[in-house]
Amino acid sequence: MEFRDIVSVSQGPLSIMNPLSPEKAVYIGEIAGMSEGMSVIDFGCGNGTLLGMWGETFGISGTGIDIREDACRNACNAIEELGLSDKISIFFADASDYEKEEGELYDFAVALGASQIWGGIEETLTVLSGFIKDTGSIIIGDRYWKKDTVAPEFCRQWQEIMTEYEILQIIRGKGFDLKSVVRADDNDWDVYESGIWRNCIDWLMGCKDKSSPDYEEILSYFRRVQEEYLAYGREYIGWAMYLIKPLNK
DSSP states (O other): OOHHHHHHHHTTTOSSSSSOOHHHHHHHHHHHTOOTTOEEEEETOTTSHHHHHHHHHHOOEEEEEESOHHHHHHHHHHHHHTTOTTTEEEEESOGGGOOOOTTOOEEEEEEESOGGGTTSHHHHHHHHHTTEEEEEEEEEEEEEESSSOOOHHHHGGGTTOEEHHHHHHHHHHTTEEEEEEEEOOHHHHHHHHHHHHHHHHHHHHHOSOTTSHHHHHHHHHHHHHHHHIIIIIHHHEEEEEEEEEETTO
């Protein structure tokens, strides 16, 4: 089973595939200045929930890209149900290979929980900056260490996670400025992680062949992420959205 298949099992049924409440999703759009006639490109759009929410609330148009076919299908259905198909398009593609058309620029370039697509936050900022207008903004969502001192056995598993000070230095080093931050709280994390556990358990209970490699893989994944979260994750890992403005634009 490929990792994206595990993601489809564990997170696919979640409306928002990050530790993010609908209220905070709307709030980031509000403080970013989203409004009628503006455009958004969302890399790793998942089930299209955020694009749909911003389309309904602020009247934006947009483009969503995701590498999972089932997520794109869900996103297209969700956008259609909202009556936004004429304003929001979903593409089944690897975002790292996405080539924009000439003049394809947006008011907002978004990547929530998706910096791994390009290899990290610095690379993500480089790519997203090429998709925004002169007056545009970037919104990224990513994990960070809540504390400077982390249990070594846990820290070694998540070498890509940084402190927020390190994230800030990367943002500034790329010629951008951090305009706002919107954080997930403990409840946001609990809702997100518990959703993953429920999805895994539902899949395991519905699996007819309990001796199959897929069953063992999902069971192993479920138990590992649950243990990691309760042992270390809830205490040490935060998640936040960062509203970023290029200084020279």
